[in-house]
Every structure is written in C-alpha cells, then in structure tokens.
Amino acid sequence: xxxxxxxxxxxxxxxxxxxxxxxxxxxxxxxxxxxxxxxxxxxxxxxxxxxxxxxxxxxxxxxxxxxxxxxxxxxxxxxxxxxxxxxxxxxxxxxxxxxxxxxxxxxxxxxx
Amino acid sequence: xxxxxxxxxxxxxxxxxxxxxxxxxxxxxxxxxxxxxxxxxxxxxxxxxxxxxxxxxxxxxxxxxxxxxxxxxxxxxxxxxxxxxxxxxxxxxxxxxxxxxxxxxxxxxxxxx
Numbered sequence: 082x083x084x085x086x087x088x089x090x091x092x093x094x095x096x097x098x099x100x101x102x103x104x105x106x107x108x109x110x111x112x113x114x115x116x117x118x119x120x121x122x123x124x125x126x127x128x129x130x131x132x133x134x135x136x137x138x139x140x141x142x143x144x145x146x147x148x149x150x151x152x153x154x155x156x157x158x159x160x161x162x163x164x165x166x167x168x169x170x171x172x173x174x175x176x177x178x179x180x181x182x183x184x185x186x187x188x189x190x191x192x193x
Numbered sequence: 194x195x196x197x198x199x200x201x202x203x204x205x206x207x208x209x210x211x212x213x214x215x216x217x218x219x220x221x222x223x224x225x226x227x228x229x230x231x232x233x234x235x236x237x238x239x240x241x242x243x244x245x246x247x248x249x250x251x252x253x254x255x256x257x258x259x260x261x262x263x264x265x266x267x268x269x270x271x272x273x274x275x276x277x278x279x280x281x282x283x284x285x286x287x288x289x290x291x292x293x294x295x296x297x298x299x300x301x302x303x304x305x306x
Contacts, residue, residue, distance in 0.1 A: 113293050124197070124284055124297030125236075132293055171236065175293060179224055180249060183236040 083108045083174045087184035095192045100144075100159040102187050104172030107153065113175040114155040116146055119186075120168045128170070131155065142166070167191045195219070197298035199285050205304045211273040214301045217266055218287030226295060227260055227270050228284040236284075242268065243290070275305045 088103040106112055113132050117125040129140025136148040146157045172184040198217040206212055218225050226241040240250040242262045262268040272279055282302050286295040
C-alpha cells in the first residue's frame with residue numbers, strides 16, 4: 082500500500098528565505114509523486130508532479146522538487162519565499178492507477 | 194473553460210437530515226473522485242468513478258454514504274441520515290485517462306448540527 086509522510090504540520094519562514102517542505106513516501110512500485118497547494122477556502126491546485134525522467138521537477142510559482150529514490154523523498158523547495166506563498170501544501174503519491182494518497186499537509190506561514 | 198463545479202458551496206443541516214452534494218466534472222474528463230477533508234483525518238478518498246462506473250468505494254465510511262454518476266457530466270454524494278461527525282469539506286476532482294493530474298473543485302463545506 083502507498084503512503085505519504087509530511088514532516089512538520091506547520092512551517093514558518095521569513096519573506097525572502099528558503100522554503101523547504103519535506104515529504105517521504107512509501108510505494109510498492111515506482112511512484113508518481115505530486116505537490117498540491119490549497120489556499121484558504123479553495124480547492125487543491127497542482128504545483129508540480131514527477132512521473133518519469135528527470136528527477137528535478139519545476140512547477141508553478143518558482144517551486145521545485147527532487148525525487149530521490151534512495152531516500153524515498155520528494156521535498157519541495159523555493160529559493161525565496163513570498164507573502165503569497167502562504168497556504169497549505171499537500172504531498173501525494175500514486176501507483177499509476179489514478180488513485181492518489183495524500184499526506185496530512187503542511188501549513189506554510191510567511192513572516193514579513 | 195470552466196473548472197470542476199460543486200454545489201452547494203456551504204450546507205448547514207440538522208442531524209438526521211438527508212444531504213446531497215453535487216459535482217460537475219470538467220468536460221471531457223472521464224474519471225471523477227470524491228474526497229473528504231477534516232482536521233483530524235486530513236484528505237481522504239471516498240470513492241472514484243471511471244466512465245461513470247464506481248471503481249473503488251473502499252473509502253466510503255458506512256452505508257449512510259452513497260454516490261452516483263448517472264452520466265459523464267454529473268455526480269452526487271448523498272448522506273442519509275447525516276450525523277455531526279460528517280461535518281467536513283467535501284471535494285470533487287476530475288481527470289481524464291492517461292493523465293496523472295486531478296483537477297479539484299472549490300469544495301462543499303458541510304456542517305451537521
């Protein structure tokens with residue numbers, strides 16, 4: 082069975098600082114990995130995804146994530162945080178059958 | 194192009210009442226997913242359909258919950274009777290075969306008193 086662990090339910094960073102949100106997964110087959118963002122009172126929006134190929138994936142709003150098979154990780158980063166990045170971020174895994182399993186989410190707060 | 198449409202956006206009801214949530218997927222998408230989001234349990238997949246057929250309903254909590262997809266452009270999630278512990282945000286998402294990306298609706302915030 083597939084699963085996702087997001088370390089840190091709350092992360093705070095200063096505006097302009099590096100954003101690092103951690104995600105580790107478990108999967109019995111080569112996984113598809115996703116990061117979604119949820120702004121208050123809205124649905125989830127895809128930030129980026131990894132399926133096959135290049136392990137460093139770039140997404141919208143300057144975010145990127147690197148798939149590391151040896152570490153079973155897919156951490157999300159952004160070099161310089163912006164106030165508009167404040168939201169909840171969800172890591173998800175799929176075994177290629179359309180069914181997503183989500184982590185518990187990380188709430189990102191940006192300190193002015 | 195319109196995204197996934199859900200109605201109502203907010204629902205307040207009393208325990209024991211029937212609740213019906215509605216979803217219109219993106220035109221051309223043939224897979225539809227219902228999720229429930231709570232503080233305690235996070236985001237849970239309840240059921241998903243492919244070509245209007247339920248594929249996996251293992252996440253449906255109990256017999257009080259039922260979902261239908263009578264055609265490619267409409268789905269309902271029904272709770273009967275509703276209970277306070279059903280209070281949550283319910284999301285609908287859709288995608289098309291071969292795509293790994295699910296597109297989410299804005300959600301229905303349900304409060305059962």
